[in-house]
Amino acid sequence: MRYAIISDIHSNQEAFERILSALEIENIEKFICLGDLVGYGANPNECVERVKELTDLVIAGNHDYASCGLTDTKYFNPVAKQAIFWTESVLKEEYREYVKNLGLTLKIKDTFFVHSSPSEPAEWQYIFSLDDAIFEFRYFEEKICFIGHSHIAFAIKEKQGRYSAIEGEEFTIDTNAKYIVNVGSVGQPRDLDPRASCVVFDNERKSVKFIRSEYDIEKAQKKILDAGLPHFLAERLKYGR
Numbered sequence: 001m002r003y004a005i006i007s008d009i010h011s012n013q014e015a016f017e018r019i020l021s022a023l024e025i026e027n028i029e030k031f032i033c034l035g036d037l038v039g040y041g042a043n044p045n046e047c048v049e050r051v052k053e054l055t056d057l058v059i060a061g062n063h064d065y066a067s068c069g070l071t072d073t074k075y076f077n078p079v080a081k082q083a084i085f086w087t088e089s090v091l092k093e094e095y096r097e098y099v100k101n102l103g104l105t106l107k108i109k110d111t112f113f114v115h116s117s118p119s120e121p122a123e124w125q126y127i128f129s130l131d132d133a134i135f136e137f138r139y140f141e142e143k144i145c146f147i148g149h150s151h152i153a154f155a156i157k158e159k160q161g162r163y164s165a166i167e168g169e170e171f172t173i174d175t176n177a178k179y180i181v182n183v184g185s186v187g188q189p190r191d192l193d194p195r196a197s198c199v200v201f202d203n204e205r206k207s208v209k210f211i212r213s214e215y216d217i218e219k220a221q222k223k224i225l226d227a228g229l230p231h232f233l234a235e236r237l238k239y240g241r
Contacts, residue, residue, distance in 0.1 A: 001029050001030060001202070001203050001204065002026065002027055002028055002029050002030075002200060002201070002202045003028070003029070003030050003031070003032055003200070003201045003202075003203070004023050004026065004028040004030075004031045004032070004198060004199070004200055004201075004211075005031075005032045005033075005034065005113075005146050005183045005198060005199045005200075005201055006019065006031065006032070006033050006034070006183065006186050006198045007033065007034035007035060007036065007061070007115070007147075007148025007149075007183050007184070007185060007186065007198070008034075008035070008036040008061065008148045008149070008151055008184075008185035008186060008187060008188060009033075009036065009037050009038075009041075009047050009051070009185075009186045009187045010036055010037075010038065010039050010040040010041050010047075010063065010185070010186075010187035010188045011037070011038050011039060011040060011041030011042060011043050011044040011046075011047050011087065011187065012040070012041040012043070012047070012186065012187025012188065012196075012220050012237075013041070013042075013043035013046045013047055013050075013220070013223075014215045014216045014217070014219050014220040014223075015186050015187045015188075015196040015213075015215045015220065016047055016050060016186055016187060016196075017050075017215075018196055018213050018214070018215035018216070019186050019196040019197075019198055019211065019213050019215070020050075020054075021213075022196075022211060022213040023198070023200070023211065026200050026209075026211070028200065030055065030057060031054045031055035031057065032055065032057040032058075032106070032108075032113060032146075033051050033054075033055060033057065033058040033059070034059055034061070034113060034114070034115050034146065034147065034148040034183065035058070035059050035060045035061025035062075035063075035064055035102070035115035035148060035149075036061030036062065036063045036064060036115065036148065036149070036185075037051050037058075037061070037063075037064055037099065038063055038064055038067050038087050038091065038099065039061075039063030039064075039066070039067065039080065039083055039084060039087060040063070040080070040083050040187070040188055040224075040229075040233050041187055041188070041220065041223070041224060041233075042220070042223035042224050042226070042227040042229065043223065044067070044087050044090060044091050044095070045090065045091060045092050045095055047187075048091075048095040048098060048099065049095070052098065057106060057108075058102055059102055059103055059104055059105060059106050059113060059114065059115055060099060060102035060103065060104055060115065061115040061116075061148065061149065062115070062116070062124040062149075063080075063084065063087075064099040064102060065099070065100075066084045067084055067087045067088055067091055067096065067099060068088075068091075068096045068097075068099055068100040069100075070100060071124070073085075075124075079230045079232055079233060082229070082230055083229055083230070083233060086227065086228070086229055104121040104122055105118075105121050107142065108203075109142075109203065110142045110143045110144070111142050111143065111144045111145075111146065111201075111203065112140045112141075112142040112144070112145045112146070113145070113146050113147075114145065114146075114147055115147065115148050115149050116147065116148075116149040117132075117136050117139075117147065117149075118136055118139040118140040118145050118147075119135070119136055119138075119139040124149065126149060126150050127147060127149075127150060127180065127182065128150060128152075130156065130163060130165065133156040133163065133180050134158075134163055136180060137158050137163075137178060137180065142178075143173065143175070143177075143178055143179065144173065144178070144179045144180075144181060144201075144208075145178075145179070145180045145181070146181050146182075146183060146199070146201070147180065147181070147182050147183070148182065148183055148184075148185065149182075150182060150190070151184065151185035151188055151189055151190035151191070152182060152184065152189075152190055152191040153182055153183065153184030153189075153191055153193075153197045153199075153210055154166075154181075154182045154191075155171065155179060155180070155181045155182070155208065156179065156180045156181075157174070157177050157178070157179055158177060158178045158179070159174060159176060159177035159178075160176075166179075169209060169210045169212075170207065170208065170209040170210070171207070171208055172205075172206055172207055173206040173207065173208065175206070179208075181199060181208060183197065183198055183199040183210075184197025184198065184199075184210070184212075185197055186198060187220075188236070188237065189240045190236075190240060190241050191240060192239070192240050192241055193212060193240045194214075194217060194237060194238060194239060194240035195212040195213055195214050195215070195240070196212065196213045196214075196215055197210065197211070197212055198210075198211050199211065217237050217238055220234075220237055221234035221235075221237055221238070222234075
């Protein structure tokens, strides 16, 4: 099966549609979404609707839960909190109920999926460093754990107690190793690469491929500003930070 794994769309319709177009040549059989459909951007309803059309393999992110009252926003920074309040005000009731009923984890054969971290999915912990990843490896039994949340695409390998970051856009899975793979963000990358990010995972060929795609950032920025959302949310898209 060839999966496209997407995460952190964050109401960015332009990035979302562009990454889906880029995936058309990848012979994708199923899509998996790791959460944060909403937040930050100006098209929450359109993005939730598109995800619903695309797949039923969807888990929740912290912004999804915050938009329907399941996660306290007191830990959000002021800009993120403002975007959540705006999202709450425009999100259709049917989509509010949809994200409210999303689960936090998903398992498919020997693969584990979570938005934030396998140790405490509901606490929205970040995996930023190699030390963070080393700690998290003990909390899943599957060969691969796919995550989002930090908006930074990376892959960490563990084999015989040794840990290493994987370089390059594509790699083959060692069946004697375990992996944590962050698929990056569709709608708001923060790894200094503004292109939309996702992953193609082939569980038969045992391959993982990072996909990056340029999109109309200026259009997404204009929508954010026209909606009255903070200027910072528009500006950061240009720099991928």
